[in-house]
Amino acid sequence: MQEGWLETPFSLVDKRIWVAGHAGMVGAALLRRLSRENCEVLTVSHDALDLRDQGAVKGWIAANKPDVIIVAAAKVGGILANSQNPAEFFYDNIMISTNIIHAAYEAGVAKLLFLGSSCIYPRECAQPIKESALLSGELEPTNEAYALAKIGGLKMASYYRAQYGCDFISAMPCNLYGVGDIYDEQNSHVIPALIMKAHKAKMRGDSVLHVWGSGEVFREFLYVDDLVDGLLILLQNYSSADHVNIGSGQEVSIKELVKIICDVVGYSGDVVFDKSKPDGALRKLLDNSQIFESCWSPSFALKDGIANSYKDYMCRYEKLKANNQPIKQ
Numbered sequence: 540m541q542e543g544w545l546e547t548p549f550s551l552v553d554k555r556i557w558v559a560g561h562a563g564m565v566g567a568a569l570l571r572r573l574s575r576e577n578c579e580v581l582t583v584s585h586d587a588l589d590l591r592d593q594g595a596v597k598g599w600i601a602a603n604k605p606d607v608i609i610v611a612a613a614k615v616g617g618i619l620a621n622s623q624n625p626a627e628f629f630y631d632n633i634m635i636s637t638n639i640i641h642a643a644y645e646a647g648v649a650k651l652l653f654l655g656s657s658c659i660y661p662r663e664c665a666q667p668i669k670e671s672a673l674l675s676g677e678l679e680p681t682n683e684a685y686a687l688a689k690i691g692g693l694k695m696a697s698y699y700r701a702q703y704g705c706d707f708i709s710a711m712p713c714n715l716y717g718v719g720d721i722y723d724e725q726n727s728h729v730i731p732a733l734i735m736k737a738h739k740a741k742m743r744g745d746s747v748l749h750v751w752g753s754g755e756v757f758r759e760f761l762y763v764d765d766l767v768d769g770l771l772i773l774l775q776n777y778s779s780a781d782h783v784n785i786g787s788g789q790e791v792s793i794k795e796l797v798k799i800i801c802d803v804v805g806y807s808g809d810v811v812f813d814k815s816k817p818d819g820a821l822r823k824l825l826d827n828s829q830i831f832e833s834c835w836s837p838s839f840a841l842k843d844g845i846a847n848s849y850k851d852y853m854c855r856y857e858k859l860k861a862n863n864q865p866i867k868q
Contacts (some may be wrong), residue, residue, distance in 0.1 A: 541829055543779025549650060549706075551775060557605035559590065559639055560612030563647040564719040564763050565654065567711075569609060572767040581605055584624045591634040597642040608643050608651045609773065610636065610692070615721070617728050618681045618751075618817055619686065632685060636692030640707065644699050650775055651707040653696045655689040655782060657759075657823055658682050667826040670711070670782055679820050706778055710770060713786030713825050717763030717844060718851040730760065730845065733797060735840035735854055737804040746808045748801070751816035754794035759824050762844035765837040772835050786825040787837045795816075796841075803845050842851035 556573060560566040561582040571579050581603055590612055600608075601673030614631040621628055637654065643651050660668050678686045696707040716730040729736065733750070740748045769785045777783060791799075797810055801810050839847075 541832065543777055543781060544833065548775040549778070551576050551578045551607070551771075552650075553806075554578045554606040555581055555604060556607040556609065557583075557600075557603065558609050558611060559635075560610070563613075563615075564610060564717060564721070565669050565715065565766065566611040567719045568717065568763040568767045569611060569770070572764070572771060576771075590638060591631060591633075593638045594805055596638040597645065597786050600639075600642045600646045604646070606649045608639060608648055609774075610651065610653045611668070612639075613654070613689075614730070615685075617732060618819060620651055621682040621685055622817075628682075629684035629688050632688035633691050636688065637695060640695050640699060643707070644703055644705050649706065650774065651696065651705070652770060653692050653707065653709040654770075655709055655711045657713045657784075657786070657825055658686045659690050659693070660823070663818045666822050667788075667824040668783055668784070669826045670829070673782075677803055681819055683815055689763050693782050697782075700780050700835065708748075708773060708777055708779065709782035711782050711784050711825070712766055712837075713759040713761050713823070714783075715761055715763050715766060717848055718850070719763070720848060720851070722852055722855070729758065729793070729796070730800070730848065731852070733800045734804065734845070734849055737797075737800050737806040738849075738852065738856070740808060741804055743805040744803070748797075748806060748808055748810045750793070750797055750810060750812050752793060752812060752818040754797065754810075754812040755792060756818045756820070756823045757790040757792050757822045757824065758796070759786045759788070759790045760841060760844075761785070761837060762839035765839055768838075769830055772830070772833050776833060783829050784825040784827050785830045786827050788825075788827050788831070788842075789841070790822065791841065792825045799842050800845060800849075803842065803849050814848045 558566050558569045662679040664672045693709040699705040720731040722731050722735050
């Protein structure tokens with residue numbers, strides 16, 4: 540086992556655990572997973588607590604006294620949303636991170652887990668991407684603002700460990716998908732966006748499905764329930780300033796991903812890739828050796844996870860399509 544892994548696990552028994560961002564895909568999966576642990580889970584809605592409000596966050600933590608905080612809250616979106624709204628993505632995410640981390644320090648929270656994103660890594664770096672690649676090159680321009688905010692959060696967690704002795708750790712997931720994902724024209728990530736496009740094309744009887752980019756880039760995807768299993772392993776067994784990658788270890792081309800999604804959805808038309816639209820980084824495969832050595836490994840195959848995601852989409856779609864409402868969390 541590498542440096543930073545504990546000989547005596549941190550116990551979650553009888554701990555008060557605040558899942559910040561519990562309404563999101565990752566947060567909801569954490570609630571499902573933590574329900575199997577002997578702990579008390581704390582949540583608070585966005586309407587009741589604006590995580591961008593420093594005073595409100597400090598007051599809520601002081602009043603509710605969590606022992607553990609998992610920072611799964613974030614403003615997220617795809618390439619289009621990130622490109623059009625960089626100020627919002629930077630401000631919202633940097634405020635969420637700094638407010639929670641500082642208030643956790645002030646309140647003496649026993650442990651905090653900050654969730655980043657693989658977009659923190661440089662656009663051009665050796666594959667698979669080791670944790671040490673952070674800040675070794677220029678970021679992907681299409682989501683630079685979001686990445687910088689996430690880098691700020693993980694570095695802040697490490698600084699508070701160094702200066703104040705806080706047991707704050709960070710995890711860097713690869714591209715995530717699963718039950719509870721966002722289905723929205725402007726804000727969806729690649730898998731939910733493609734599920735939505737393929738389903739609409741099937742329902743309209745379209746002969747052609749148009750997809751952004753060349754289809755030649757490769758991505759690594761992890762089903763959200765696999766992620767949260769790994770996060771609990773980190774909470775209980777890891778304590779270091781260095782962040783830990785967590786991914787499936789498998790990469791797939793967007794062209795192959797579209798084929799899998801079309802098979803799951805039942806769309807049989809032609810697929811045309813619009814090469815005038817941005818691709819993003821050519822490859823993003825994480826080096827997951829640390830988390831793999833902890834005896835964690837993903838259990839969901841990509842096609843099975845996509846099938847579960849499509850069932851979830853259809854459940855929400857059927858409820859909302861009569862009112863012509865977008866499917867959001």
